[in-house]
Amino acid sequence: MASAGQAGTGLPAGSHRDPALQALVDRVVADPNPNPGAFLLARHGLTDRFGAAGAADRATGSPMAPDLKFRAGSVTKTFTATVVLQLVAEHRVRLDDTVQSLLPDQVRTDNALSGAPITVRQLLNHTSGLYDYIDGLLPHFRSIDQYWPREQLIGIGLAQPRYFPAPGTRFRYSNTNFLLLDLIVERVTDHDLRTNLERRIFNPLGLRDTSYPLAQTTIDGAHVHGYADVSPLLPNAPEATRFDVTAFSPSEAGASGALVTTAADTARFYRALLQGRLLPSALLRAMLTDTVPTTGSAPPAVAYGLGMYVYATACGLAYGHGGSAPGYLTFALNSRDGRDQLVAHTNWNSFVDTGIDKDFWAAFQQGYCSHPG
Structure with a gap:
């Protein structure tokens, strides 16, 4: 299995570490939070910034980085x-x-x-x-x-x-x-x-680091390791509250959440979608505006369209999806025109209801609304 330290060059050219985003992810991985690592990748216009903290692989100590592959969960939707x-x-x-x-x-x-x-x-x-x-x-x-x-x-x-x-x-x-x-x-x-995904989305958009595995439990190339509390499933496992579940079979999620991707590929997909490269304008409009209130969902989600959440942020409505997979938690937020974007990720996700990870939720909401200084 490739280690997290074999990071490639998947970030957009000119990306730079941003102090404001770095401060946010530092809080996500600070004790007593269980998160081994986290990153934020933000784009405003043509400016790409990131913050990354903690470990992508606890066994090797490889650092978290926003160009690593991860399981995207329901972003797949x-x-x-x-x-x-x-x-x-x-x-x-x-x-x-x-x-x-x-x-x-x-x-x-x-x-x-x-x-x-x-x-x-x-x-x-x-x-x-x-x-x-x-x-x-x-x-x-x-x-x-x-x-x-x-x-x-x-x-x-x-x-x-x-x-x-x-x-x-x-x-x-x-x-x-x-x-x-x-x-x-x-x-x-x-x-x-x-x-269909390969012919209609991955190949046309050049999403070279995105795949839809079902039977394969390993992740090819440089990737984030996912950790979870497996005590309900494997109570005798060593470190059951922070157990490496990277090999959890993506077949468990299928079309609802089996995607493996990177932050840059995720942003590229949403940018192409929102800028009209994948759907006719009438259907894209329906995707975003044919919505129902997301009763019972945690803020900032306020509505759900056709495979797309609508989020109410401090800087206006955003569109995208959250993704929860065993050991992985991801959010992708985008402005209506796709010019302002954020992909947020952390590599700990519990199997049990432990409540909202307040620091991570704060990070992705504040990170989306932050702008280059």
């Missing part, structure tokens, strides 16, 4: 949603098509698709009401590197009653929605999501 909306633009799918019509074999009298019809739009904006399979994984857990078939995960999600019976009535985040979108993409295009 914006990528998946972009593919779906491209298929809408090609008239191969409609936002108001029902899951039941597109995936009739998934409907059974004893599962959640037997209720009121759910549309593609409702999968994209998390108003389907479908149970989140993540909440039902623990009884099926056997090992960190186990492979999770998509069909098993969808089955877990559909086996439980809906959170609410009438789709479209309110927001309730559920990763099951995006596994069904994955299956729809595959049925419509006759290619898996990885192929």
Whole structure:
């Protein structure tokens, strides 16, 4: 496995360490916080700045750096949603098509698709009401590197009653929605999501450090190691509250969160998306403005569009997504025109509810609104 110290040249030319961003990440890794490392990469216009602190790999002591690969978690959802909306633009799918019509074999009298019809739009904006399979994984857990078939995960999600019976009535985040979108993409295009991501997004944008692994539990090249509290899963593990979970299988997340990427590639993707290079203007506008209030979500999230969060920051609305994966926590915030951006990352993420990491949350919100001195 490549060590974190083999950092490449993935940062934009001219990037420089910024004292204000550095002060923010220093607080993220300061005791008593459990975070081994953290970074912020900010862009305002053509100026790129960063702050990085702590360790990317506790075993070797390799320092955290913003050009390392990491597991992006639910940032993946914006990528998946972009593919779906491209298929809408090609008239191969409609936002108001029902899951039941597109995936009739998934409907059974004893599962959640037997209720009121759910549309593609409702999968994209998390108003389907479908149970989140993540909440039902623990009884099926056997090992960190186990492979999770998509069909098993969808089955877990559909086996439980809906959170609410009438789709479209309110927001309730559920990763099951995006596994069904994955299956729809595959049925419509006759290619898996990885192929679609590579052909439609990764290759056209030159995202050379971005991949969509499912069966591979290692990360190729220089990367961040992820750490978590695994006491609910492996109570006898050494250092169970800061255990290296880098090898946690990305198949557990699939289309909802399996992406491996870098901060620069993440920023490049959102910049291209928001500047109209990936979607027609009407569909991009729908992605950002066809929103529902994110009731119950932690600030600064205020609304959710079609695979995109809307954040209310001290310097105005921002668009993007958060990403939570075992051992990794990421946020990407962007101005409407894609000129102002922030990618924030830390390599500790608990399996248990330990509350909000206040220093990290403060860092990504303040970092987005900070400007070069």
